[in-house]
Amino acid sequence: MTHVLETAAHPRALRRVAIEPLTRVEGHGKVTILLDEQHRVHQARLHIVEFRGFEKFIQGRPYWEVPVLVQRLCGICPVSHHLAAGKAVDMLVGARQLTPSAEKLRRLLHKGQLLQSHALHFFHLASPDLLFGFEAEPERRNIIGVIGEHPELAVRGVKLRKFGQEVIRAVAGKRIHGTACVPGGMNKPLAAADRDALRGEVAQIVRWSQEAVRTCRDLLDASPHAPIFGVFPSNFLSLIRPDGALDFYDGGLRARSASGELIFDHVDYTHYNRFIHEEVKSWSYMKFPFIINLGDEDGWYRVGPLARLNNCDALDTVFAEHERQLFRQAANGGMQHATLAYHWARMIEMLHAAEGIERLLDDPEILGTDLVTRGERAFEGVGVIEAPRGTLFHHYRVDENDVVVRANLIVSTTNNNQAMNEAVRQVAASYLDGQQLTEGLLNHIEVAVRAFDPCLSCATHALGRMPLRVELVDADGVVVDRLVKGSDGRCTRDDAV
């Protein structure tokens, strides 16, 4: 297991390689690697280097502000935070069951978000690596290169994302940081004109999503890396519907082991704290969650598209379910453990979201105007959803003045923290160990992190490339070697060193 590479026995005797910045969403990230004289890897870490303090500064704010406030954590998937906080706030006003129209509007909003986020990630970010190869020239290997060489694919990516964003705008008023959730429901009905406009386009979106699954699968089939790159066993966590189907918006928690056995199932997510704890490590601002009864060594898990498709028993839309079965068959019915399979799972989910949007737009209740409900007041609320990048937990406690006194968030990327570190170590051990630094090598590490679509690198990552500088520093802190990506995107060795 590559886990041993987390901490070197004698770090001071080793040379340090830093890949920074990986850049942020929940903060800036970087990778550091410690090597000995023979370039053997002794330590590899993914650090999250920015800190916000949200859990503190939300205190003292009235609870109804929370859903609009917290979405400013992340501009890539603000809807996810808006919804998770919205569900927690529903509990505070005793609205455990929303009106049918309110719930459908929220589900529509959420699917718009999944569609736009998955499209952005695959087309704008990941496709250049898969289209041109991990070691292709950096000036080609980005979205502008895709626009130049595969314009139809690039434009399709732009349009798929645009449709998802338009679904969000129709429900929440704005594409980014709109307002939709209020305590116990939604703040406005969907306009018939918006519904009709989206309905006119959605069949095309479903077709393009089907093709995107195929494109992704073909690219992975053609990649020599796919079966071996960043393959490692892990547990998996996601929400699950009572019948075992995947549900992005609601359900119980299910965890499976690397071999597919259930660790727990249909757990009421309001009790998440009895199942999951988070470990602090001195070298990262991002905590490391783990399943309590497995312990911090073995209890870490993966979340997101790969985990969801490994975990669920079915998808409730026709085309996506067909693709899910192919996905599972490819792993002989077992768990898919390949890092690059994230992309395949992501495209299947995008198709699932598109089909789900079509179904909701056809449902007359989507135009309903009975949107708010209330029940018995409570002082603690937990909201959990499946965000594009994985399971997202929001937890708030308020006092009798309706003011937030406690908050705890476990964002999707945090849930993948240990898994991303494992991926970095695995790739460092198999591609970097004993080698001289090259640009293509660096990109392997980027590709591994990128497959998770982490929000830490939403910053660069969502739009494309993580800018990189790699330095070799000897034990006295002297830079002995430096690779930089120049203004042409080309990676060069800095001879000034």
Place this chain on the structure above:
Amino acid sequence: MASKRKIATCSLAGCFGCHMSLLDIDERLLDLLELAEFDRSPINDIKEIKGMVDIGLVEGGLCNAETVRVLHHFRDHCRVLVSVGECALTGGIPSMRNHHSLKACLEESYIRGVGVENAHIPDDPELPLLLDKVYPLHEVVTVDYHVPGCPPSADALWHVLSALVAGRDPHLPPALLKYD
């Protein structure tokens, strides 16, 4: 071919929503690429601006030593520097931490937090120094234009960029001048 304008963008202590809004110009991105090219930006591999660029767009305020360094670098290498969005203009939501001490914020997350184990405040030298407070850009460097909004709409960003690319002084019409 007339040489294209160069644009650099970065996200400091922001949520990346302003960059997403820039992407929301949708197909107009192709038009933009006819007139301008991107230097350092999340959409490519360029880590640091080399030489000078015409337009620098900065999202997010300042929260640690690294964000200050990047901002100075942008000021030194961008002919026109634009602060984009509420966080860059005022510090935005992240500056809500200014009502508390940094220590209290760190303790809440890493010591007092729900279900936290091995409780301690991360302190590895790999982590950049946090600032005592979150600051807007203009408190540290001279900023040429401010585009408000959280985020500014794609139309507002398009309006500003097309003016700057054409060498004009951008003026947002009231319909695009929004603060939400």
